[in-house]
Amino acid sequence: xxxxxxxxxAPETALAFHHxxxxxxxxxxxxxxxxxxxxxxxxxxFAAAMAARGYHVYAHDHRGHGATAxxxxxxxxxxRRGGVDRVIADVAAxxxxxxxxxPGLPVIVFGHSMGGLVALNTAxxxxxxxxxVAVWNSNFAVGLAGRAAQAILLAEKALKGSDVPSGFLPxxxxxxxxxxxxxxxxxxxxxxxxPSEVDxxxxxxxxxxxxxxxxxxxxxxxxxxxxxxxHLDRLPKDLPIHLVGGGEDxxxxxxxxxxxxxxxxxxxxxxxxxxxxxxxxxxxxxxEIGAEAAISAFADWCDKATARS
Numbered sequence: 001x002x003x004x005x006x007x008x009x010a011p012e013t014a015l016a017f018h019h020x021x022x023x024x025x026x027x028x029x030x031x032x033x034x035x036x037x038x039x040x041x042x043x044x045x046f047a048a049a050m051a052a053r054g055y056h057v058y059a060h061d062h063r064g065h066g067a068t069a070x071x072x073x074x075x076x077x078x079x080r081r082g083g084v085d086r087v088i089a090d091v092a093a094x095x096x097x098x099x100x101x102x103p104g105l106p107v108i109v110f111g112h113s114m115g116g117l118v119a120l121n122t123a124x125x126x127x128x129x130x131x132x133v134a135v136w137n138s139n140f141a142v143g144l145a146g147r148a149a150q151a152i153l154l155a156e157k158a159l160k161g162s163d164v165p166s167g168f169l170p171x172x173x174x175x176x177x178x179x180x181x182x183x184x185x186x187x188x189x190x191x192x193x194x195p196s197e198v199d200x201x202x203x204x205x206x207x208x209x210x211x212x213x214x215x216x217x218x219x220x221x222x223x224x225x226x227x228x229x230x231h232l233d234r235l236p237k238d239l240p241i242h243l244v245g246g247g248e249d250x251x252x253x254x255x256x257x258x259x260x261x262x263x264x265x266x267x268x269x270x271x272x273x274x275x276x277x278x279x280x281x282x283x284x285x286x287x288e289i290g291a292e293a294a295i296s297a298f299a300d301w302c303d304k305a306t307a308r309s
Contacts, residue, residue, distance in 0.1 A: 002044045005067055008060070010093040011086075016040070016067035017060035017094060020047035025054060028106040028131070028306040029098045032059035033091065033115030035137075036219070037076075039066030039206045046286050046295060053299040056105070058098045062087055062118070064215060066206055076212045077163065083218040084121070084225070091122040095129050106131035106306045112286065113137045113251065117222040123239075124231040132305035134242040134298065137283055139252045140227050141260035142220070150220050156213050165210035177250040177283075190250050190282055197287040227261065232268050240272045240305040241265060242298065246281035246288070274301055 002020040009015075018040050030050050032043050040059035047057040061068040063086060064077040072080045079086050095107055109130050111119030116138030123133045142149070152168050178187040188198050188208070201207050211219075225231060245258030252258055255277040262275040276297065281288045286295070 002047050002057070003041060008094060008097050010090050012072075013063060013068065013070040013086075013090060015060045015090055015094060016069075017058055018044070018047070020044075020051040020057040022054050022056045023052050026056055026102060026105060027054035027303065028056075028108060029102055030055040030057045030302070031091065031095055031098065031107065031109045032057065033109065033111035033118050034059065034062065034065070035111075035113030035115050036211060036215075037065075037207055037209050038201070038204075041066070042201075042204075042207075043286070049292075049295050050299060050302070053302070055108075055299075055302065056098065056102050058094060060090065060094050062115075063090065064212075074163075076165065076209050077215050078218050080163065080214065083214060084221045087118055087218070088122045088125050091118060092126050092129060095126075099129075108132040108134065108302055108305065110134040111136065111138065113283065114219060114222075117219065117226070120226040121222050124226055124234050127234050127236065127239075130239075132240040132242070132302070134244075134301075135261070136242075136244040136285055137246065137249060137252060137258075138261070139257040140223055140264075141253070141257040142223055146220055146223060150217065153213055153217050153220070157217070160213075162214035162217070163212055166213045166216050169216045170210060173251070180250040181282075191284045192282055192287045193248075193280070193289050194287060197284070201287075227264055229268065232265070232270075235270075237269045238271055240301070241270060241274070242301050242305075243273065243275045244285055244294065244298075245277045246283060246285060247277050247279035248281060249283045251283050 002018045007014050034040050039061050043059050050057050063070040063073040109119045116135035123130050177190040181189045245252050245255035247255045
């Protein structure tokens with residue numbers, strides 16, 4: 001059922017989404033937010049596992065990704081302007097749609113990588129809409145290097161516009177991460193130690209595309225926005241937050257960025273932070289060797305979060 005594409009009308013957008021209904025007695029709703037240069041159909045296995053644990057699962061394609069059709073947002077771009085606000089509004093619309101279909105159930109938002117950036121930013125924008133937040137394999141700790149990347153992107157925007165692919169950011173991210181894996185077989189071995197999963201990503205025509213200058217700028221906006229004190233203060237301090245990283249993930253500095261976010265949240269008084277670094281895993285925990293154990297642990301955490309709410 002999950003692979004059957006459905007559509008949700010949102011402002012200026014037809015969101016492509018997928019739904020896996022909960023088996024037996026439902027415990028809650030899980031919203032899945034995918035990462036950069038991929039799409040929601042890749043999460044079918046995760047959705048099935050969570051549905052078996054009693055969660056109605058919804059996952060949509062962000063603007064500029066997968067099958068979502070948005071005016072002014074071709075593949076590789078959230079929007080020509082206001083992309084961050086639009087992608088957050090899409091998540092809120094998806095959440096409201098799911099909640100209307102299953103009234104009274106707690107809602108958990110889960111995001112992988114870029115999806116984790118969107119998840120936390122949506123939570124601080126709409127704190128009343130979520131009962132728990134999960135951020136996996138995301139890097140909010142980009143610091144001065146991130147500011148330098150923003151300057152490069154603004155220079156590219158001034159020279160050639162924002163609708164075209166960035167010439168520099170792929171070298172600093174995907175290409176650099178690929179080269180960092182010793183003895184790498186492909187340029188995408190940084191995603192997973194499982195060669196079959198890497199090959200599926202490479203063969204997928206909806207994965208691995210070049211992001212536009214505007215999309216990269218939006219990603220850095222998301223990165224710097226959420227960890228600011230005035231935004232974190234919008235969230236209840238007892239909100240359950242689940243953080244996961246890979247000890248061999250170059251996109252999060254081998255998990256250091258995940259620990260950075262965990263420490264920052266704790267310093268701001270959040271009392272229900274769960275942090276797990278899977279030491280041998282790379283970027284895509286859900287497509288890694290040992291993913292089943294990580295998913296089972298996540299489902300256990302969801303059970304505790306929904307039981308309290």
